[in-house]
Amino acid sequence: MELLQVKNLKKVYNTRLGGKQFTALNGVNFEVSRGEFVAIMGASGAGKTTLLNLIASLDKPTAGEIILEGKSFKTIRDKELSAFRRKNLGFVFQDFNLLDTFTIRDNILLPLVLSNTKVAEMEKRLKPIAESLGLTALLDKFPYEVSGGEKQRTAVARAVITEPKLILADEPTGSLDSKSSANLLRIFEDLNRQGQTILMVTHSSMAASHASRVIFIKDGELFSQLYRGRDSSKEFFDKIVSNLSVLSDGGVDVG
Amino acid sequence: MAKGFFVKLALTNLSRNRRTYLPFFIASTIIVSVYFMVTNIIYTRSIGNVEYSRTLQDMFAFGMVIMTILIFPFMLYINSFLIKQRKKEFGLYAILGLEKRHVGRVIFWENLVASLSALALGIVVGCVFGRLIFMLLLFALNALASGSRFSIPWQAFAFTCALFLVIFVVTTLYNLLHVRLANPIDLLKGPRKGEKKVRFVIPLALFGFVLLAWAYYTAITVTNALTALTTFFIAVIAVIIATFLLFIAGSQFFLRILRKNKKIYYKPNNFVAISGMFHRMKQNAAGLASICILSTMVLVTVSSCIALYLGKEDMLRIMYPDDIAITMKAEASDEELNELDLLLDRLEQENNVQIVDPYSYTYLSCMLLYEHGNFKVPDYKTYSSALSLEDYFQVTIIPLADYNSNCGNNETLEQNELLILTNESLKGLGSFSAGDVNYRIKQIVPGTRFTEGGSSLRRMFLVAKDLETVKELWRVLEPDSDGEATPKTILAFDVEGPQENSLSFSKALITHGLPLEAVTWVNTIFTNRIEGYAMYGGLLFLGIFFALLFLTATVLIIYFKQVSEGYDDKERFEILQKVGMDDDEVRRTINKQILIVFYLPLAGALLHLLAASNMIIKMLEAFYLFNVKLTVLCLAGTCVVFGLAYAFVYRLTAKTYYRIVKR
Numbered sequence: 001m002e003l004l005q006v007k008n009l010k011k012v013y014n015t016r017l018g019g020k021q022f023t024a025l026n027g028v029n030f031e032v033s034r035g036e037f038v039a040i041m042g043a044s045g046a047g048k049t050t051l052l053n054l055i056a057s058l059d060k061p062t063a064g065e066i067i068l069e070g071k072s073f074k075t076i077r078d079k080e081l082s083a084f085r086r087k088n089l090g091f092v093f094q095d096f097n098l099l100d101t102f103t104i105r106d107n108i109l110l111p112l113v114l115s116n117t118k119v120a121e122m123e124k125r126l127k128p129i130a131e132s133l134g135l136t137a138l139l140d141k142f143p144y145e146v147s148g149g150e151k152q153r154t155a156v157a158r159a160v161i162t163e164p165k166l167i168l169a170d171e172p173t174g175s176l177d178s179k180s181s182a183n184l185l186r187i188f189e190d191l192n193r194q195g196q197t198i199l200m201v202t203h204s205s206m207a208a209s210h211a212s213r214v215i216f217i218k219d220g221e222l223f224s225q226l227y228r229g230r231d232s233s234k235e236f237f238d239k240i241v242s243n244l245s246v247l248s249d250g251g252v253d254v255g
Numbered sequence: 256m257a258k259g260f261f262v263k264l265a266l267t268n269l270s271r272n273r274r275t276y277l278p279f280f281i282a283s284t285i286i287v288s289v290y291f292m293v294t295n296i297i298y299t300r301s302i303g304n305v306e307y308s309r310t311l312q313d314m315f316a317f318g319m320v321i322m323t324i325l326i327f328p329f330m331l332y333i334n335s336f337l338i339k340q341r342k343k344e345f346g347l348y349a350i351l352g353l354e355k356r357h358v359g360r361v362i363f364w365e366n367l368v369a370s371l372s373a374l375a376l377g378i379v380v381g382c383v384f385g386r387l388i389f390m391l392l393l394f395a396l397n398a399l400a401s402g403s404r405f406s407i408p409w410q411a412f413a414f415t416c417a418l419f420l421v422i423f424v425v426t427t428l429y430n431l432l433h434v435r436l437a438n439p440i441d442l443l444k445g446p447r448k449g450e451k452k453v454r455f456v457i458p459l460a461l462f463g464f465v466l467l468a469w470a471y472y473t474a475i476t477v478t479n480a481l482t483a484l485t486t487f488f489i490a491v492i493a494v495i496i497a498t499f500l501l502f503i504a505g506s507q508f509f510l511r512i513l514r515k516n517k518k519i520y521y522k523p524n525n526f527v528a529i530s531g532m533f534h535r536m537k538q539n540a541a542g543l544a545s546i547c548i549l550s551t552m553v554l555v556t557v558s559s560c561i562a563l564y565l566g567k568e569d570m571l572r573i574m575y576p577d578d579i580a581i582t583m584k585a586e587a588s589d590e591e592l593n594e595l596d597l598l599l600d601r602l603e604q605e606n607n608v609q610i611v612d613p614y615s616y617t618y619l620s621c622m623l624l625y626e627h628g629n630f631k632v633p634d635y636k637t638y639s640s641a642l643s644l645e646d647y648f649q650v651t652i653i654p655l656a657d658y659n660s661n662c663g664n665n666e667t668l669e670q671n672e673l674l675i676l677t678n679e680s681l682k683g684l685g686s687f688s689a690g691d692v693n694y695r696i697k698q699i700v701p702g703t704r705f706t707e708g709g710s711s712l713r714r715m716f717l718v719a720k721d722l723e724t725v726k727e728l729w730r731v732l733e734p735d736s737d738g739e740a741t742p743k744t745i746l747a748f749d750v751e752g753p754q755e756n757s758l759s760f761s762k763a764l765i766t767h768g769l770p771l772e773a774v775t776w777v778n779t780i781f782t783n784r785i786e787g788y789a790m791y792g793g794l795l796f797l798g799i800f801f802a803l804l805f806l807t808a809t810v811l812i813i814y815f816k817q818v819s820e821g822y823d824d825k826e827r828f829e830i831l832q833k834v835g836m837d838d839d840e841v842r843r844t845i846n847k848q849i850l851i852v853f854y855l856p857l858a859g860a861l862l863h864l865l866a867a868s869n870m871i872i873k874m875l876e877a878f879y880l881f882n883v884k885l886t887v888l889c890l891a892g893t894c895v896v897f898g899l900a901y902a903f904v905y906r907l908t909a910k911t912y913y914r915i916v917k918r
Contacts, residue, residue, distance in 0.1 A: 058833065079837065086835030097830045101534035106526070111835055113526045119517045158834070 003197055004032040004055070004166060009064035011050050011220075024050040026220040027064070032166075032199060037192040039211035040201045041240070043248065047220040048201040049170060055199065056168050057085055069165060086111050090159030090167040094174035096151040098143040098158075104150075105130075105139040108157045115162070129157050133187065149180030156187060160196070167191070169200040173207050185210040205244065209237035216247050223247055261357070265364035268344075274911070275340055275818060279333060280373050282811045286326055287377025289800050291415045292385050293319050296392070296796075298410040310786060311396075311793040318797040322804065323418060329808050332545075334426040336815050338433055345434055355435055362430045370423045378415060382407060388796070395564070395792035453507050453537060460508035463500025470494045474870040480877035481712070483870050490870065494863055495548055502544035502859075506536040524844065527831065531848045538823075539816055543856050546812050550860035550897070551867075553805040558864075558893035559871055560798025562886045563878060567791045570879040575780040576708035577747035579761065581768065582776040585617045585722075585742040591773035595746075598767055606760040608752030614704070615746040616657035617722060619729040623648045625713070630687060632732055648679075649712045650732070652725045653705075658718045662703055668720045673728075675699045677715035678706050687717075692731050710879070743775065750781075757781050810904050813853065817908040820849065821915030828916055849912065857901050861894060 011025040024047045032038050042048050053059040055066055057073055066073045068088060076084050090111075091097075098107045105126070106113075112122045130136045133153045138146055143154070152172060159167050169188070173181035181204075189210050192198055200211065208214045210233055216223040226243055228236045269276050297315045348358050389405045453459075470493040477483045510533045514520050520529060536543075563570075581595070603610055624631040625648050633647070655668050658676075666674065673687055673694045678701050687694040705716045719725045726740040750757045761779035768774050824845055831841045872886050880886065 056833075079839075082832075082835050082837030082840070091833060093833070097833055099530075099827060099830055101530045101827070106530060109521070110526070113521050114523050114834075114836055116523055117521075119521050122521065 002031040003034045003036075003069060004199070005065075005067040006030050006051075006055070007065045007067070009051070009054060009066065010062045011047075011054060011059070012062045024220055025054070025061075028217070028220070028222050030215055030222060030225075032197060034197055035192070035195050037188065037198045037210070037212045038200070039208035039214045040199070040217060041203070041205075041208050041214055041244070042217035042223075044203075046217045048217060051217065052168055052170050052199070052201045055166075056089060056091065057081055083115070086115055086162065088165045090162060090164035092152070092155045092159050092167065092169040092172045094171035096143070096148075096155050096175070098151055098154060100143050103140050103142055104135060104146065104154050107143065107154055108135075108139075108161055110158060111162045125161055129161055132190075133157050147180075148176055149183060152176060152180065152184055153187070156184070156191075160191065165197065167196060167198045169198065169202075171202055172200065173202065173204055181207065205237055205240045208240050209233045214240055214243075216243060218247055261360045262364050262368075264361050265368060268361065268365055269368060272341065275337055275815065276369060278811055278814050279337060280369060282333065282807050283330070283370070283373035284377040284380060285807045286330070286804060287374055287415060287419060288381035288384065289803055290319075290322060290326065290418065291378055291381030291411055292388055293322060293797075293800055294414045295381065295385050295407060295411040296389075298408040299389075299406055300408065308789070311789050314790065314793050315797060318800070319414075322801070325804065326418070327422065330422045331426060331429065333811055333815070334429065338430050340819070342437075345437075349438075358434050359431045362434065363427055366423060366427050366430065370419065370426075374416065374419050378412065381411075381415075392792065392796055395795060396788050453504060456504045456507045456511070459500050459504035463497045463505055466493050467497035467501060470497060471866040474867050477870050477873050480873050480875075483873035484877050487870060487874060490867075494551075494867075498547050498859060498863075499541065499544045502536070502547070502855075503540040506540060507533070510536065523840075527836070527844045528848055531827075531844070532851065535820070535848060535852050539820075539852065542812055542816050543852065546809055546816075547856035547859040547863075549805045549809045549812075550856055550901070551863045553802045553809070554860060554864045554890075554893055554897055555867065555871065556798045556805070557802045557897075558886075558890045559875060560795045561893065562875055562889035563880060564791045564795040565889065566875075566880045566882050566885050567787055569882045569885070571780055571784055571787055573708045573881055574879045575778065575783060576704075578749040578757070578780050579764065580745055580747040580778045581764075581774055582778075583744045583746065583773045584775065585744045587744070587773035591771065594771055595768065595773055598764075598771070602760055602763050602767070606752070606756045606763065608750050608756045608760050610748045611751050613746065613748035614661045615744055616653050616661060616705075617725075617742050617744045618651045618653045619725055619740055619742045620649065620651045621729060621732045623650050623732065628682075628684060630684075632734060634734075647712060649710065649714045650717060651705075651714070652717045652719060652729055652732075654722045654725050655718055655720055658703075658705075658716075661705070666697075666718075668697060668718070669695075670720055670724065671695060672697045672720070674718035675715055676701075676703045676705050676718065677713075678702060679713050679715065681715075692728075694728075754781075758785075806900070809901075810908075813904060814908045814911070816853075817849075817912040818915065820852075821912040824912075825916050845916075849909070853905050857898065861898070864890065864894060 006028055009025050009028040013022045013024055015022055028051060040048050040051065054061050102110065108126060109122050130139060133156060135153055135157060138150060143151055173184060176184060185207055188198055202208050212228050214226045224243065226239055293315055297312050297319060345358055386405045470490045473486055473490050477486065510529060513529050519525055599610060622633060624633045624646055626646060655666060658664065658674065659666055668674065671694050673696055675681065675696055677699065681699055684696060687696055706714060719728055729740050750760060758781040761781040764779065765777050765782065768777050828841055828845065832838065868890055872883055875886055
């Protein structure tokens, strides 16, 4: 069975003044298997973030269905949504979304604390994660005292500490310099190699070239898919770039 | 660039920032009008018709000075708050290519428009309400003085305009300096900078705690009115410092302990709340401490002014147990006494009143030190040492004959025997020795008419065998005097008749009695009542004006804090939801924090007042207000009303907060 099934997903927004309607997603279908590292690419306004928000259960689709491990989001009551999100999904955002009132340690532990985990258990889980992400020395600092790359690694640690079924990353390299970006993508690859399923929305072909599959979206619809297979990330990168030039219909730069 | 451009930009800015500028404008208007009304009362000739209007106007003048001192820092504080809120905007101007002097010009016009319109509106409001206040004042003074008409003297305009002009100049300079010193990037980043770390948390918290404990201890253990008066000021300073220290360092200290305890800290509810509070207290401690102190000041001022106003009749009765007391030379000749007698008879008939219950006694008085159950004659050493006034007794020595005739007794005394009349407890005092003279105390008599009324000092009457013994004893107790004992006689009586007649009788007695050879002083409750009413009525008004000022300050600070909290929380709200806290949970935890943060100052203020209540009661005793029940009622009533007003203000401002967070 596939881990994530997205069936005929449709999302229509009403414009602010109410008059016109805007279709962000129009019948998107795809599946993600356990252990996959999938990147979703597309131009600005193609519907990437809308799609991610729907899968994150932060927003509700106009039509269609999302099923995680056989459980449809439709069947989850509003009150249980937060707990469901906490248990099954891990998030990494472009702007980190760390709380400046918490230390790095507490930011990482936040989802565990919210699920009422025992202190001993929390510490047991924190230690290896902090070590592998190189955060051990920073645990008692506050977010405004560390660099962007360190903030994003903190966000990754926060995402994986709950051992989620799926990690959702929204432009995770968007606010990072190239060195930190490369570092973060290596971390994602490592996590993926250990069996973690990752779904990443990105603008950057470089970031996407680390994934095992890339889904291209255009104007709210699935446009094409690329599998990495045995390609090196350099070869895969070239394929992605040439695919993007087809996608952009010539002329429009999508980076 | 055209001049009109800056004015226009300034006006647009004001209306765009109305969420902060409108409350600022309203508060400034209130402050201007209060100040205007106070200066109006000082300079207006219209209350000149009221008797003892000088007392009243002097008191208001004193109040005006204090108000000026208070208004100044307060206006600077809210100005600095306004300007800090707009850092980002100024940064943007700089990026868009406005030079600093251009921004300066915009700031100048903004401040000018806001200040000038608040000043103008404040004066208009002051004129309108001034009339109402004037009527109320006359009513409170019980003095519908004929020919009193409301007028507005030019000084009221001049002083109000002058004060707020100075404030305008200072705030404008401050704002210009603020923009000039900053570079655009800093301005843009503004509030995003990291937090200041509070240093020396533990020593500061401990010091604050000790200071507060000392102040509370002093307030609770004070037993005497005069000590209360002298220590009040220093206790107030201690409480102010302690409040700031405890809000700033104490809160951090407390929260750090909570955070160190992992069992408590890592619970879903506490986790977000404790770190949230940590952050909030760091940002807002000073503001909250000021709210706490301002609230305490409102409570103390209002409750004591109301107690004094409502208790004025009690106070008069205690100060003047007899309606009229005439002090005379004891050695007055029969002729002189006769003269007074005739005068009293004549005035009695002229004013259609009756003298009842007269009594008189001859006395000498002095002060004695009471230590370890023994009386001592104070010498220069004890005066200069730091003994408090509560160790002293006010002593009046009278001959036995006067005691017997006034109390209808038939007591006899030997040469070396004394009677003591006092309501104080002097247990175990068997003999009375001063210098090398030793007297046996025959009896201690409480509750005689001599010791009626009250005083902030402890009092007793010594009854000696005859006038010669009185003089002899006095010479021993007052060794510094040149041995010249000049006893005085007091003639005291009550007056029966209509209030107005009694008043005119008293006035006539003062005008015709004082010139008489025998009379040295005339004290009447009727004339003193008018002065007392003028004083306490005036005090009540001053108290209300001050309360209005403090309240305006408090409300504005609460409002501004809510706004700034709102912008901060908006972001936190969103992140918490994304990380997996549901809407309700987030709302609940933030609600809880906001409630704690804003009710903490109220709780602090009530605690301060509770600790100070004993001191306030004692202090009011210095004004002869011994009605503890009334004082306590006033304190409690003020607390209840203030608490409700505070809750109301909180609700009102909380709406703005939620509007910001939810948007």
